[in-house]
Amino acid sequence: MAVIKAAILGFGTVGQGIYHILNEKREALREKLGVELEVAKILVRDTSNERIPGTQHLLTDNIDEVFAEKGMQVVFEAIVNEEPAFSYLKQAIENKCHVVTANKVMFAKRGLELQTLAKQNGVFVGYEATVAGGVPVIKTLKNILLVNDVSCIQGILNGTTNYMLTKMRKEGWSFEEALLEAQRLGYAEADPYNDISGQDAFKKLMVLSDLAFGEQPAWAEVEVIGVDTISAEDVKVATEQGMRYRHVAEVERQADGKIVGKVAPMLVDREHPLFPIDDVFNAVAIDTNYIGTLTVTGPGAGMYPTASVMVEDYAEIIGKRAGFVVTI
Amino acid sequence: MAVIKAAILGFGTVGQGIYHILNEKREALREKLGVELEVAKILVRDTSNERIPGTQHLLTDNIDEVFAEKGMQVVFEAIVNEEPAFSYLKQAIENKCHVVTANKVMFAKRGLELQTLAKQNGVFVGYEATVAGGVPVIKTLKNILLVNDVSCIQGILNGTTNYMLTKMRKEGWSFEEALLEAQRLGYAEADPYNDISGQDAFKKLMVLSDLAFGEQPAWAEVEVIGVDTISAEDVKVATEQGMRYRHVAEVERQADGKIVGKVAPMLVDREHPLFPIDDVFNAVAIDTNYIGTLTVTGPGAGMYPTASVMVEDYAEIIGKRAGFVVTI
Numbered sequence: 001m002a003v004i005k006a007a008i009l010g011f012g013t014v015g016q017g018i019y020h021i022l023n024e025k026r027e028a029l030r031e032k033l034g035v036e037l038e039v040a041k042i043l044v045r046d047t048s049n050e051r052i053p054g055t056q057h058l059l060t061d062n063i064d065e066v067f068a069e070k071g072m073q074v075v076f077e078a079i080v081n082e083e084p085a086f087s088y089l090k091q092a093i094e095n096k097c098h099v100v101t102a103n104k105v106m107f108a109k110r111g112l113e114l115q116t117l118a119k120q121n122g123v124f125v126g127y128e129a130t131v132a133g134g135v136p137v138i139k140t141l142k143n144i145l146l147v148n149d150v151s152c153i154q155g156i157l158n159g160t161t162n163y164m165l166t167k168m169r170k171e172g173w174s175f176e177e178a179l180l181e182a183q184r185l186g187y188a189e190a191d192p193y194n195d196i197s198g199q200d201a202f203k204k205l206m207v208l209s210d211l212a213f214g215e216q217p218a219w220a221e222v223e224v225i226g227v228d229t230i231s232a233e234d235v236k237v238a239t240e241q242g243m244r245y246r247h248v249a250e251v252e253r254q255a256d257g258k259i260v261g262k263v264a265p266m267l268v269d270r271e272h273p274l275f276p277i278d279d280v281f282n283a284v285a286i287d288t289n290y291i292g293t294l295t296v297t298g299p300g301a302g303m304y305p306t307a308s309v310m311v312e313d314y315a316e317i318i319g320k321r322a323g324f325v326v327t328i
Numbered sequence: 329m330a331v332i333k334a335a336i337l338g339f340g341t342v343g344q345g346i347y348h349i350l351n352e353k354r355e356a357l358r359e360k361l362g363v364e365l366e367v368a369k370i371l372v373r374d375t376s377n378e379r380i381p382g383t384q385h386l387l388t389d390n391i392d393e394v395f396a397e398k399g400m401q402v403v404f405e406a407i408v409n410e411e412p413a414f415s416y417l418k419q420a421i422e423n424k425c426h427v428v429t430a431n432k433v434m435f436a437k438r439g440l441e442l443q444t445l446a447k448q449n450g451v452f453v454g455y456e457a458t459v460a461g462g463v464p465v466i467k468t469l470k471n472i473l474l475v476n477d478v479s480c481i482q483g484i485l486n487g488t489t490n491y492m493l494t495k496m497r498k499e500g501w502s503f504e505e506a507l508l509e510a511q512r513l514g515y516a517e518a519d520p521y522n523d524i525s526g527q528d529a530f531k532k533l534m535v536l537s538d539l540a541f542g543e544q545p546a547w548a549e550v551e552v553i554g555v556d557t558i559s560a561e562d563v564k565v566a567t568e569q570g571m572r573y574r575h576v577a578e579v580e581r582q583a584d585g586k587i588v589g590k591v592a593p594m595l596v597d598r599e600h601p602l603f604p605i606d607d608v609f610n611a612v613a614i615d616t617n618y619i620g621t622l623t624v625t626g627p628g629a630g631m632y633p634t635a636s637v638m639v640e641d642y643a644e645i646i647g648k649r650a651g652f653v654v655t656i
Binding site for chain 1: 349353357360462463464467468471472474475476598599600601603604616618619620621622623624625626627630632633635636637639640643644647648
């Protein structure tokens with residue numbers, strides 16, 4: 001049986017999740033895809049820190065060693081900032097590797113560029129994990145766009161802040177208490193700026209805009225208001241009125257063709273589809289011409305949801321390669 | 329450019345929707361897929377009834393004429409009962425045609441058989457439209473199943489009855505008034521038995537069971553309770569208590585491996601994800617091991633939503649055929 005070698009770049013929560021799933025589903029994936037996947041390299045900053053027992057021999061802190069590995073064909077990337085992630089993936093694609101990324105900061109800025117490069121090199125870019133964690137919004141959108149035009153996308157794209165708003169309402173916690181607990185549970189980064197400022201949701205929104213409209217609004221024109229503008233008292237008043245705060249990201253194509261976006265807290269009543277979306281859940285509503293409004297909802301964060309959609313990206317890529325034998 | 333010939337079997341609401349979308353999106357589909365699709369035959373019972381101007385020359389009441397057409401390669405089927413639909417599609421597959429069906433009655437009973445036959449003949453079966461109208465639950469499930477195990481599926485699978493329950497609550501209509509209006513709007517069939525008895529939702533549930541678990545529960549063991557057991561007074565009482573009736577279909581794999589199903593009205597409170605799903609909307613929640621619970625929501629009925637997912641099935645099939653050029 002053919003063996004495909006893969007590398008994991010970045011071995012934090014998501015990187016480790018990929019490793020676990022690939023191990024746990026080894027047999028099933030081999031059976032479904034007809035090929036064996038072997039994790040041959042794991043790129044880390046500190047090779048002395050063996051985070052999963054038995055992986056020491058796979059660790060490297062040198063990206064060149066990854067591509068020097070004979071038979072390397074898939075690169076899973078779970079690093080956080082634009083660089084060096086972009087350069088690594090560019091190098092991967094130039095080495096004819098398929099790439100699967102969870103890096104929204106990089107992808108919001110360089111996603112179209114990577115995809116063009118991938119097309120030129122005959123490889124695929126999987127980026128389901130860049131938006132809404134375990135929610136398959138990218139695949140759903142790609143599928144819809146085969147036939148439909150999309151006019152507007154609206155959603156809760158940040159699980160951390162939705163968790164915080166939920167706890168402020170249900171437990172009466174202050175903003176600070178909710179943030180501390182989100183950090184303790186690993187939802188929020190040590191530096192929570194990107195989550196609470198709305199920048200994280202903004203980056204995901206830009207990835208969706210690229211896909212739905214082929215372009216993004218000018219970043220400077222997108223109003224981005226964080227959840228840090230909402231106090232415990234605001235939440236209390238809203239709850240008494242039967243309303244809930246949601247942090248909503250929205251991008252639409254106006255009648256004049258212009259793409260406009262916005263990220264801001266929104267008060268919703270119980271008739272609103274985002275009303276029951278609590279905890280770390282994300283929800284994305286897509287307005288289309290033929291189908292109407294489609295909504296996908298699910299866990300927006302966490303090791304396994306995010307890692308799972310990355311392995312699904314890999315499986316989809318391999319499925320495409322396996323092709324389809326029929327004469328038309 | 330290669331031309332692919334297609335037939336539409338059945339030219340009611342959904343069949344006409346397919347014809348309209350294929351015309352409206354002709355350019356876009358040609359550009360995306362690299363092939364031209366031509367509707368070459370339309371199978372109807374009465375060829376003297378030209379439902380869309382300009383289609384008279386395409387109409388036939390003889391299935392053999394469909395397959396006698398040179399270059400016929402895709403069959404869209406939008407007929408309602410098991411036969412003759414199954415025989416037609418079997419014949420189509422044996423003639424190496426891809427088939428795309430919206431026929432849940434047939435597919436609940438013969439779906440696995442058709443898929444096996446298709447595999448043997450190197451063609452594809454698209455059946456997104458058999459379940460939940462415009463909601464892409466089949467594609468979402470297929471994608472999830474590449475990596476995840478599914479334990480339970482729960483949802484509103486019948487748009488007609490959800491519309492009726494919504495109107496009974498919002499307008500204070502009786503069951504009979506709601507049914508009449510559903511019929512007037514074309515949501516309910518002239519014979520509404522399948523909708524209100526729960527048989528329609530049951531058939532869709534069986535299609536989902538086949539896909540998620542590879543098998544169905546014994547049909548006789550599935551409890552199916554219709555919405556006709558709910559009176560206007562029941563709805564009024566529920567509304568006063570802040571609750572809503574939903575008609576819910578559910579199938580799960582028990583700990584002992586047994587697959588069990590149920591279709592019945594359910595009272596849900598405002599914290600329940602199905603609470604805000606009103607009108608003809610469907611919603612399907614899928615419990616998985618890695619991702620957690622994913623929910624997809626959208627219009628469960630109507631000409632364009634259903635026809636749109638059928639054309640998406642076609643586009644997906646052609647996309648697979650076009651293949652993927654890379655050496656691994």
